[in-house]
Amino acid sequence: MKPVYQLRQASVVKNAQPLLENIDxxxxxxxxxxxxxxxxxxxxxxxRVLAGLEQLSAGAALLSSEPxxxxxxxxxxxxxxxxxxxxxxxxxxxxxxxxxxxxxxxMDAWFEGSEDWAQxxxxxxxxxxxxxxxxxxxxxxxxEMQRVLVASALAQQPCVLLLDESxxxxxxxxxxELFEALHRLTSQGYLVVAVTHDWNLAARWASRIVLLKSxxxxxxxxxxxxxxxxxxxxxxxxxxEVLEIKGRPPIVLQPxxxxx
Amino acid sequence: MIxxxxxxxxxxxxxxxxxxxxxxxxxxxMDLSKLAEPESLESRLFWxxxxxxxxxxxxxxxxxxxxxxxxxxxxxxxxxxxxxxxxSSGASLGAVVAICFGWADSARLGGLWVASLLGAxxxxxxxxxxxxxxxxxxxxxxxxxxxxxxxxxxAVMLFLQSxxxxxxxxxxxxxxxxxxxxxxxxxxxxxxxxxxxxxxVLIWRSKDWNLLAVGQSWASAKGLDTxxxxxLGYAVGSILAGSVTAITGPIGFxxxxxxxxxxxxxxxxxxxxxxxxxxIGGAFLAxxxxxxxxxxxxxxxxxxxxxxxxxGPFFLWILTSRATMKN
Amino acid sequence: MLRLIxxxxxxxxxxxxxxxIVSTVPGLxxxxxxxxxxDRVVGVSEYCRFPAAALAKPKVGSxxxxxxxxxxxxKPDLVLIIKNPVRLKQRLEAxxxxxxxxxxxxxxxxxxxxxxxxxxxxxxxxATALRSNLxxxxxxxxxxxxxxxxxxxxxxxxxxxxxxxxxxxPGSYLDELMRAxxxxxxxxxxxxxxPKVSIEQLLARxxxxxxxxGDSVHEGIPQNRYRExxxxxxxxxxxxxxxxxxxxFPLNDDLYVVPGPRxxxxxxxxxxxxxxGPAR
Numbered sequence: 001m002k003p004v005y006q007l008r009q010a011s012v013v014k015n016a017q018p019l020l021e022n023i024d025x026x027x028x029x030x031x032x033x034x035x036x037x038x039x040x041x042x043x044x045x046x047x048r049v050l051a052g053l054e055q056l057s058a059g060a061a062l063l064s065s066e067p068x069x070x071x072x073x074x075x076x077x078x079x080x081x082x083x084x085x086x087x088x089x090x091x092x093x094x095x096x097x098x099x100x101x102x103x104x105x106x107m108d109a110w111f112e113g114s115e116d117w118a119q120x121x122x123x124x125x126x127x128x129x130x131x132x133x134x135x136x137x138x139x140x141x142x143x144e145m146q147r148v149l150v151a152s153a154l155a156q157q158p159c160v161l162l163l164d165e166s167x168x169x170x171x172x173x174x175x176x177e178l179f180e181a182l183h184r185l186t187s188q189g190y191l192v193v194a195v196t197h198d199w200n201l202a203a204r205w206a207s208r209i210v211l212l213k214s215x216x217x218x219x220x221x222x223x224x225x226x227x228x229x230x231x232x233x234x235x236x237x238x239x240x241e242v243l244e245i246k247g248r249p250p251i252v253l254q255p256x257x258x259x260x
Numbered sequence: 261m262i263x264x265x266x267x268x269x270x271x272x273x274x275x276x277x278x279x280x281x282x283x284x285x286x287x288x289x290m291d292l293s294k295l296a297e298p299e300s301l302e303s304r305l306f307w308x309x310x311x312x313x314x315x316x317x318x319x320x321x322x323x324x325x326x327x328x329x330x331x332x333x334x335x336x337x338x339x340x341x342x343x344x345x346x347x348s349s350g351a352s353l354g355a356v357v358a359i360c361f362g363w364a365d366s367a368r369l370g371g372l373w374v375a376s377l378l379g380a381x382x383x384x385x386x387x388x389x390x391x392x393x394x395x396x397x398x399x400x401x402x403x404x405x406x407x408x409x410x411x412x413x414x415a416v417m418l419f420l421q422s423x424x425x426x427x428x429x430x431x432x433x434x435x436x437x438x439x440x441x442x443x444x445x446x447x448x449x450x451x452x453x454x455x456x457x458x459x460x461v462l463i464w465r466s467k468d469w470n471l472l473a474v475g476q477s478w479a480s481a482k483g484l485d486t487x488x489x490x491x492l493g494y495a496v497g498s499i500l501a502g503s504v505t506a507i508t509g510p511i512g513f514x515x516x517x518x519x520x521x522x523x524x525x526x527x528x529x530x531x532x533x534x535x536x537x538x539x540i541g542g543a544f545l546a547x548x549x550x551x552x553x554x555x556x557x558x559x560x561x562x563x564x565x566x567x568x569x570x571x572g573p574f575f576l577w578i579l580t581s582r583a584t585m586k587n
Numbered sequence: 588m589l590r591l592i593x594x595x596x597x598x599x600x601x602x603x604x605x606x607x608i609v610s611t612v613p614g615l616x617x618x619x620x621x622x623x624x625x626d627r628v629v630g631v632s633e634y635c636r637f638p639a640a641a642l643a644k645p646k647v648g649s650x651x652x653x654x655x656x657x658x659x660x661x662k663p664d665l666v667l668i669i670k671n672p673v674r675l676k677q678r679l680e681a682x683x684x685x686x687x688x689x690x691x692x693x694x695x696x697x698x699x700x701x702x703x704x705x706x707x708x709x710x711x712x713x714a715t716a717l718r719s720n721l722x723x724x725x726x727x728x729x730x731x732x733x734x735x736x737x738x739x740x741x742x743x744x745x746x747x748x749x750x751x752x753x754x755x756x757p758g759s760y761l762d763e764l765m766r767a768x769x770x771x772x773x774x775x776x777x778x779x780x781x782p783k784v785s786i787e788q789l790l791a792r793x794x795x796x797x798x799x800x801g802d803s804v805h806e807g808i809p810q811n812r813y814r815e816x817x818x819x820x821x822x823x824x825x826x827x828x829x830x831x832x833x834x835x836f837p838l839n840d841d842l843y844v845v846p847g848p849r850x851x852x853x854x855x856x857x858x859x860x861x862x863x864g865p866a867r
Binding site for chain 2: 111
């Protein structure tokens with residue numbers, strides 16, 4: 001099967017500051033890829049490159065063998081949906097309206113059609129926010145907001161879902177629910193790419209992890225492959241311990257201080 | 261969008277009601293039975309004085325209210341209006357420059373229009389440059405910038421007024437009084453030429469403003485070419501605010517009360533909010549002007565005085581309710 | 588000996604007369620020139636254009652915003668101002684100037700101002716002559732009035748359009764002048780001295796004559812072209828009686844709007860226009 005994304009020697013330079021350098025990466029349908037790395041490693045920039053919101057300074061980024069820069073925003077939005085960590089609404093759009101905005105790249109008519117409503121209903125059902133539909137988005141809890149934003153992304157009927165720190169504001173239960181839902185989507189053929197800070201979350205759900213450091217790829221592989229203390233120490237700049245429990249994904253811990 | 265047609269129909273009815281009722285109210289009492297006689301005073305008053313005036317109020321109020329809705333969406337702030345952003349002042353300054361340098365003399369009335377539109381566009385460019393320089397510009401910054409631009413424009417206007425001839429200085433004073441007047445139908449035709457296409461484009465692109473009101477990166481993630489949409493929005497906004505200001509002079513707060521109230525009543529979807537604001541905004545200004553030309557007859561109170569008296573407290577109320585919301 | 592004392596007194600009185608006068612008001616400048624004091628005028632306002640000799644004098648700002656520093660620099664021994672709400676007298680006296688505050692808003696006020704200035708400058712004889720001349724001419728105009736007419740005087744209007752009109756209201760100098768010439772101001776009941784009016788009031792009150800100075804940005808345009816322009820604008824409103832009867836009088840001479848010693852001439856011209864004569 002052909003990969004969905006192909007990045008070759010992709011670099012982004014802003015204000016003479018290299019944000020991404022020589023990234024080589026292939027991402028395929030059905031994968032749940034998590035991008036990990038310390039602050040400023042270029043995780044969000046990489047995600048924005050995939051979403052077509054960031055221009056490359058050098059190298060190539062292809063979506064389905066086509067240069068991303070040559071794809072119109074509308075065509076892009078039908079294939080790739082991006083979920084931002086938070087959205088601050090100035091006005092009281094209802095949950096239903098926010099989800100419906102995901103239909104924008106598909107709607108040619110001025111009013112939404114039956115297909116649009118069907119997709120919105122389906123997306124709200126997947127993200128379990130049907131009962132929120134008439135609520136003012138601004139009055140939702142962070143967890144509810146995140147579910148609505150993902151639903152809005154799903155309403156775009158994309159084949160790629162990009163999530164930026166989506167789990168950061170969620171409690172454990174909602175984190176689990178979000179990633180369970182994402183996992184189900186990958187089994188339906190979606191490519192899901194998520195940025196997070198949380199190794200344990202990544203290790204639990206990711207089929208592959210991309211480790212970034214200072215704008216370069218430090219390592220790519222399955223959680224088990226990357227779960228080596230020296231590698232993680234180097235990437236995050238602190239001593240970390242890896243705890244392996246049989247039959248479970250490896251857990252990373254900060255070393256305890258027995259003297260205390 | 262179940263409520264779309266009922267709300268739109270109600271708005272149409274309100275505008276139509278204003279169009280029919282407001283011309284019947286005025287300082288000169290009207291004997292309705294004589295209205296049909298072609299040479300009666302009643303029919304002259306109706307056709308030559310009142311109707312054009314009410315149509316102007318409908319167009320001006322509609323344009324300012326929908327420009328207000330647009331700026332509120334683009335700046336993502338409920339307090340953004342043509343006058344709080346300084347766009348109206350820019351248009352005024354353009355007009356004053358035109359009067360001052362004689363571009364508005366006799367047959368060259370077009371000079372005033374062009375100068376007014378350019379003034380509005382220029383100020384909007386400055387505001388846009390300010391609001392896109394940082395990643396997140398607070399509404400506080402935006403309003404401060406508007407106040408600053410306002411005072412700068414006023415300063416330049418006062419300067420021009422003091423150095424120009426007595427006749428022109430009087431013309432400037434009269435123009436700055438602002439307000440809706442019984443204009444000639446040719447003036448109305450010219451205004452329609454600017455306002456109606458702009459309003460149609462604005463309403464046609466309603467879904468774009470919905471996306472942009474949430475945020476620029478949100479809009480582009482949902483497939484919108486944000487740069488061209490923003491450019492279109494700013495151009496249309498300047499045309500609406502500039503062309504109206506060229507005729508009526510500055511009318512404060514006209515773009516604030518109606519959009520804000522309607523958003524609370526019918527929600528923020530621009531497909532409904534924009535046409536409703538255009539219609540109700542027009543009816544609102546026509547009603548205000550009917551009060552203005554009646555209470556102190558035969559002298560007239562400029563409509564801007566009434567909108568400012570209503571809009572000022574309203575503005576403060578939004579500010580305070582927002583402050584308590586944050587706490 | 589008696590002759591010597593007399594000469595001394597004469598010398599003293601001439602010495603006490605103001606020799607360097609600044610006038611901040613067009614009407615007062617006109618009075619000064621009328622009293623043969625043109626040579627003593629050392630400064631005038633920007634709006635003083637009559638007589639032509641006044642144009643050559645140094646400018647000291649306008650009547651509401653005179654440049655106090657510029658006035659002081661001219662070292663005048665008399666500064667003339669009109670009644671104003673901005674405490675000009677106190678501000679000018681504070682820099683050590685002698686100030687005479689006069690009222691030009693009404694015709695009796697103008698006559699009183701002439702008398703006062705005659706006294707201040709020892710020109711009583713000329714002042715008395717001027718006063719009686721003006722009073723006689725005004726009385727002559729008033730006596731000729733047979734039929735009163737409803738009129739309006741527009742001081743402002745959007746160029747080329749019958750919009751944004753500002754008319755003369757009650758209590759103003761022009762109102763008084765028109766009344767003397769047989770014209771009753773249709774806006775005499777207005778709460779404002781210079782009300783903003785619209786075509787509605789003109790249609791409803793349908794004046795018999797319209798004095799029109801509205802196109803105020805029309806400057807440096809010859810009188811005949813100004814006339815044609817203004818008449819063309821009004822021709823679009825044939826519902827007005829004054830338009831149908833060709834009784835629109837375009838004026839662009841500051842004779843009509845400067846309260847001063849030319850009021851008798853202005854009244855005469857108003858009378859002529861209202862009684863068949865052409866606008867001049």
